[in-house]
Amino acid sequence: xxxxxxxxxxxxxxxxxxxxxxxxxxxxxxxxxxxxxxxxxxxxxxxxxxxxxxxxxxxxxxxxxxxxxxxxxxxxxxxxxxxxxxxxxxxxxxxxxxxxxxxxxxxxxxxxxxxxxxxxxxxxxxxxxxxxxxx
Numbered sequence: 001x002x003x004x005x006x007x008x009x010x011x012x013x014x015x016x017x018x019x020x021x022x023x024x025x026x027x028x029x030x031x032x033x034x035x036x037x038x039x040x041x042x043x044x045x046x047x048x049x050x051x052x053x054x055x056x057x058x059x060x061x062x063x064x065x066x067x068x069x070x071x072x073x074x075x076x077x078x079x080x081x082x083x084x085x086x087x088x089x090x091x092x093x094x095x096x097x098x099x100x101x102x103x104x105x106x107x108x109x110x111x112x113x114x115x116x117x118x119x120x121x122x123x124x125x126x127x128x129x130x131x132x133x134x135x
Contacts, residue, residue, distance in 0.1 A: 008012040025115045030059030031076055037062050044083045054125055063125045071128045093126040
């Protein structure tokens, strides 16, 4: 078999595999509805009392008010969700333009920048998560 034919076969094979993965992989979705988000948080933290849910604009992070103070965070990472529960005052928050900048004391996830649909939503998250601490 000639080298040119072998090269064409390799290129066609790789293209077929890429196309198969692209067209059969599940579509990237945002977060589920509020009730499901509360259930996701309760799977990892069954002792919390989840309340109001505030979502980031990008659809990957939701902040859940907790009845005993503090906040629960559900973040979509690929096909999975990571969850965190932060007691009031355990993180720092500040507004930077239209975004809320959060800093956690967590080695695995040190914080981030989050945009919300309204300044009131950002202020509510900042109040719940920071309780006055500045990032």
